[in-house]
Amino acid sequence: MSVVDDIKTRIEIVDLVSKYANLRQSGMNYNALCPFHAEKTPSFYVFPNRQSWRCFGACATGGDVFSFFMQVENVDFKGALQQLASQARVELTSQRARETDAGAFQANDAAARFFCQYLASNQGKSAREYLSNRGITPDTIERFKLGLSPSDGHSLRRNLLSLGFSEQQLISAGILAQSKMGSYQDLFRRRIMFPIWDSQGNLSGFGGRSLDDSNPKYINSRQGTTFDKGRTLYALHIARGSIPQQGAVVVEGYMDAIIAHQAGFTNVVASMGTSLTKIQASLLQTLTQDVVLALDPDTAGQQATLRSLETSWEAIHGSIIGQSKRGAVYQKPSVPNLKVATLPDGKDPDNVILEDPQEWERLINDAAPFIHFYFQAMSAQHEITTAFGKSQVADNLSRLVFQINDPFEQDRRFEELAEMLGVTKTALEASLSRLNRSKGPQQTRMQQQASSSPFQKLERDPLEEHCLALLIQNPRLAYLATDLRSEHFQRVDNREVFTNLGKKNTIEDLEEETRTQASYLSHKMLPPSDSEKTESSFSDCIQRLEERRLRLLKEEESLRLSELPPEEIFHYHKEILDINEDIGALFRRRGI
Ligand SMILES: [Zn+2]
Incomplete structure (x- = not known):
């Protein structure tokens, strides 16, 4: 429920209006002399069943609790929202955000120090060797504050409790697990620890990689007060300086991002997942519209890769912050320029960068415009010399092009698509109008995704x-x-x-x-x-x-x-x- 709806269910319109007008009951309803204009006989009514009010007299207007409060107190919507929220004892989101447990962030800072010390200790020898084998230098360990969690499952808790933190704070921070029986256990055991900062530079959580390749290979802090993986891009807090000039490069893993920064590629961030979320896209698009995806070649096959790419495309075209912060509210955003870098078979970005940084630079510079990449991948799956194959590729690509907000850009992309398919634009448009009528399985999937968006x-x-x-x-x-x-x-x-x-x-x-x-x-x-x-x-x-x-x-x-x-x-x-x-x-x- 939105805050506004929440407030509306909690504030009784009769109670609110009676503070400003002398309401008299008339059957199911109430009337009064209108508080907004001078009159001798009451033409102002309140309808409790509908939670509405109306002046049938000179004002000839009506509304709900919000419009009443705004008019009678002469405040704007923001003011009405604040005052009504406090009357209804509803917390506003911004207040909620401000009141997040600062202790949980501090607990993360203390935990990071503990993990660093443990990595530097005698017990950290094999972990240090592992990192060195992965090409990570001691300077980089220091810079990214990499650490190691002990295997016993209680050292972290003991250490932090001795520093004055409470178990509740560690649970809020998402680094302590509590069993059904009530006993506590450190969430990370015998893992290389990657501290994760939010875009403001607060340490919001950790990623932990198992040292012995036991499963799961990676785990994250629990979603809690401080950590939300889908709202975070790893290394954004240090990459944000370079991104406006250089554009952003998105890789999948922490290790890829760390190695990239170590090699001087300072515009690289990690999505920590196979595709971008809408919020991650928004974070990037406050800085740039030029985004290159350098995601791992998917082991689950090309179909899965295409799905991840579609999700990223949808995220970046449906992102809610597609415009400059100073721009007018209804100004159209500049057009996102999404590209895909193709990595050599079986190689992750960190392998490529360690072997040959220039090769990496070349791959990023040669990244294909998303539509071209997608077209090639689709053509590999469908027999595009046949009419049926063509229409399948056209359908899939049209759906993506249809999400471009800028009409000129959309038009350009359709022309391009027609050219790639070797059909006329008219023929393609005919296929597009069919697309709008029919609701194929793919469109249903997109709708499902849209409705699960937090903004919906x-x-x-x-x-x-x-x-x-x-x-x-x-x-x-x-x-x-x-x-x-x-x-x-x-x-x-x-x-x-x-x-x-x-x-x-x-x-x-x-x-x-x-x-x-x-x-x-x-x-x-x-x-x-x-x-x-x-x-x-x-x-x-x-x-x-x-x-x-x-x-x-x-x-x-x-x-x-x-x-x-x-x-x-x-x-x-x-x-x-x-x-x-x-x-x-x-x-x-x-x-x-
Ligand atoms: Zn009136």
Whole structure:
């Protein structure tokens, strides 16, 4: 549940409004003199069942707890969110983040010192030999603070407890395991320890590699207060200086990244997995749009490699921070330039770099544009001289090209793809429109991934979102939106995005949830359409939103009238006719 929804379920609108207006119960509902305009007879209503309010008088407006609070306190959404959150005792994300257990980070620092000392001790001899055999110099061990965990399973805990840390802090840090019976054990036993820093340079967790090749070969700190693998890129804190000038190179393992930095390739980071996550992509894209993937040749076969690549492509094109921090909220991001470096068979990046650093440089410089690489890999799997093979490759690649947000770049890529396939662009576009109609298994998979994204909310309003996405992605439509008001949006996040449209706000000025939603909408994929169709689709959206607004108005009106004595209803006759007239006119326009 989003913070806004959380607050809405906790704050009773009658309680909130009664602090500002003298509410009088009228059947199921409440009324009062409107707090927003001067009047003698009450036309302001609160509907507890709907958690809504409406002024049927001069204001002719209504809404929910948020819009009421913003108007009555004259605060913006950010202010309303803060004050209502504290009233509802809901913690805001930023507050949560600030209150993360600082002790857990300190525990990690202390653990790293302990592991370093242990590696340097007599017990660390074979581990030091192992590292030396892997080509790692003592300077590099020092620089990356590599260490060794003892095999007994309790030395780390004892050491840290003696320094004043609590077991709870070690568990928060993800380095101590507790059994069901309640006994504790160090998570890392007899492993080479790789401290992992987050992008701010805090030591957030560890990777541990088994010394004797026992399985699992690698384990990480448990996901906890400090560590989240999918939100971390290994070595980013030292690579971030070089990346804006040189672009980023992404490798898979710690060892690859360490060896790269040791050899002077300072723009290398490790994904710690076979593909990039959306958040990892966002971390990179605040620094650069030029990203080369130098991932290990996948032992599980080419099919698995292609899937990992697709995931990285989706992450980098769906990343929520695809633009400069100073850019305007609705500015289109510059286009990601994703490439793939092909490593020689069976060689990991660290092997290549140790054997011949110039070879590595050449491989990175010769990295193929993603679409070309993917095309070649696909062609190897399908018989592209046949029409069937062609259409299979076209389908797969079109799906990827379709995710490019920039229309010109998308167009260029389609031209390229048509050329590679040896078909005309028209033929390819025909295959694309078929793609939009059918939902193949692959598209379903993408949708599953999209819905598991942490940025995806469970509650969405497709009509509001489609309308806003059209407007944000086609600012020229604004002339059609003159009748659109914030009241047309039921969801608070959409309403906020709408209210901020056209204001010269930067991303930082927006409250976090609004920012995420604005970003989502500006990247939301829309079906391909010519400008005439876009306009009519947008007008249709507005009419449907207006229809919905009037329906809500009717419902609230009948709730209000149902409580009135018959002789009073007569007074409102004109008002009712007006609304009915509006609805009638709308339906005539829509031809219903
Ligand atoms: Zn009013």
